[in-house]
Amino acid sequence: MGRFIYGNGQSKTEIEDRTLAHLQHVMGSKLRRSECFFFSWRDDVSVGDGRHSVWIHPSANLEFKFHGHRPPQLNRDWLEALAKVANSSSGLYVVPEPTPGRRAPTTDALPISV
Numbered sequence: 001m002g003r004f005i006y007g008n009g010q011s012k013t014e015i016e017d018r019t020l021a022h023l024q025h026v027m028g029s030k031l032r033r034s035e036c037f038f039f040s041w042r043d044d045v046s047v048g049d050g051r052h053s054v055w056i057h058p059s060a061n062l063e064f065k066f067h068g069h070r071p072p073q074l075n076r077d078w079l080e081a082l083a084k085v086a087n088s089s090s091g092l093y094v095v096p097e098p099t100p101g102r103r104a105p106t107t108d109a110l111p112i113s114v
Contacts, residue, residue: 005063006039006054013041013052018072019094024064025074026082026092027056034058038091053091 002020005012015023023039030037040053056062077098086092 002067003063003065005065006056007061011052011054013043015041015094017066017068019097020064020066021072022074022078022082022097023092023094025079026086027062029083030086031056031058037086040091040093056092 001014002017003012004015004020004023027039036055036057038053039056040051043050043052054060075097078095081095081098082092085095
């Protein structure tokens, strides 16, 4: 289980390494184009079971801490689905990984737990 850390550690959440690698790729792609967006996730029950959103911008401090040492193979369809929601007014949130050759649903009203 990896960890996404925003700012100086004020906001963080645990995310499975494979999911985190896909998020890192999508965020990096948007930030290289100087695009700003929200990133949202549902908090674990242990920290209140709420929803958390942070504003991602080119000068934001982002840290992606992976538990494993091997980078996972990226799923292009999942990257496209994540990029699509990142470009929406609701911003980036985790959508389920599609099976190869099938598109992920991107109509969830709330981010799924990570």
